[in-house]
Amino acid sequence: MSVSIRSAVKTFGKHAAVNHVSAEIADGEFFVILGASGCGKTTLLRMIAGLETLDSGEILINGRSVAGPGLHLPPEQRRVGMVFQSYALWPHMTVVDNVAFPVKAAGLGKRKAHDIAARQIEAVSLTGFEERKPSELSGGQRQRVALARCLAGNADTILMDEPLANLDPHLRSSMEEELAAFHKMAGATTLFITHDQREGMALADRIAVMENGRFLQVGAPDDIYRFPESEKVARFIGQSAIVPALYDGNGAAMIAGKTVPVETGDKTGRQARAVIRPADVTVDADGLAASIRTIVYRGGVWEARLTVDGVDEALPLVLDRKAKPGDAVPVTIRSAWLLPD
Numbered sequence: 001m002s003v004s005i006r007s008a009v010k011t012f013g014k015h016a017a018v019n020h021v022s023a024e025i026a027d028g029e030f031f032v033i034l035g036a037s038g039c040g041k042t043t044l045l046r047m048i049a050g051l052e053t054l055d056s057g058e059i060l061i062n063g064r065s066v067a068g069p070g071l072h073l074p075p076e077q078r079r080v081g082m083v084f085q086s087y088a089l090w091p092h093m094t095v096v097d098n099v100a101f102p103v104k105a106a107g108l109g110k111r112k113a114h115d116i117a118a119r120q121i122e123a124v125s126l127t128g129f130e131e132r133k134p135s136e137l138s139g140g141q142r143q144r145v146a147l148a149r150c151l152a153g154n155a156d157t158i159l160m161d162e163p164l165a166n167l168d169p170h171l172r173s174s175m176e177e178e179l180a181a182f183h184k185m186a187g188a189t190t191l192f193i194t195h196d197q198r199e200g201m202a203l204a205d206r207i208a209v210m211e212n213g214r215f216l217q218v219g220a221p222d223d224i225y226r227f228p229e230s231e232k233v234a235r236f237i238g239q240s241a242i243v244p245a246l247y248d249g250n251g252a253a254m255i256a257g258k259t260v261p262v263e264t265g266d267k268t269g270r271q272a273r274a275v276i277r278p279a280d281v282t283v284d285a286d287g288l289a290a291s292i293r294t295i296v297y298r299g300g301v302w303e304a305r306l307t308v309d310g311v312d313e314a315l316p317l318v319l320d321r322k323a324k325p326g327d328a329v330p331v332t333i334r335s336a337w338l339l340p341d
């Protein structure tokens, strides 16, 4: 099912939690809304689910208006599956009954419902916990039950509000793989919100970077990373340094006194700001004089920040060997992205 959001607005008091947000989400797309705490992600998802009314704008699911001027379809008429931060399990039901519930509600027999539930319970690594009540589970386990229930419901559209937030890192990455595999198989349109860019990058067909009630940029993860349209997006996604550059109008720019091949959007002016990612920087004995400002171990590699003469911001560099602050590491900037004017 496609989801269309057209200039949706929601205000609490004087604060616009969602401020003229628009997006066209295609049938089967995995669409991630990424933003810091309080940017309006949950409010937007609740508006799509029907748990929040709109002040103005319109929301359509599969071409049918579900919210707009004078219209507010209740959640049960929107046929969307939901996994929210608060897991909202039925406390009196066991794990298996919770997960089987949407299948039974869809009219399948008890036996079939329990088969499907067992499969989803296995997918979230909770086999053996079928007969427990939610009160006998940890927060992360409850979250996995909620996820299993949502997957079992086989909805055409699934809304997920940080469903992996309470999981430990190991389980989290296996659940990411599980979710990606499930999405590929079931093909349900999925709106997934997170403040974790790594998670967003891993799952999304497209990411919307949200700040202060607005979408700053919407695009494929790789495009958002390589071609950010603004300094805010560049800083929010991945490591970078943003430094002054002089553009020659033809694929190269002067950065820190050297000529660097650059990519640009529709840039024309000479004065520019260059986004430099770790992959743009290489160690080079004949390169710019630089020294390590900070360095952290990331398992197999070290992430460093370099002080370079004539460059205000420390450059990011990935090193394959140990080093310490103060060590001299000459580098070359091989490439960069120039932000639009």
Ligand SMILES: Nc1ncnc2c1ncn2[C@@H]1O[C@H](COP(=O)(O)OP(=O)(O)OP(=O)(O)O)[C@@H](O)[C@H]1O
Residues within 6 Å of the ligand: 012, 013, 015, 017, 035, 036, 037, 038, 039, 040, 041, 042, 043, 044, 195
């Ligand atoms: N019912 C409400 N009444 C008043 N203000 C609200 C209400 N719900 C949300 N807000 C405010 O709207 C803004 C957006 O909140 P929202 O929950 O959508 O953010 P979020 O991006 O999901 O944050 P988080 O990641 O912390 O959950 C916040 O400033 C919040 O305080």
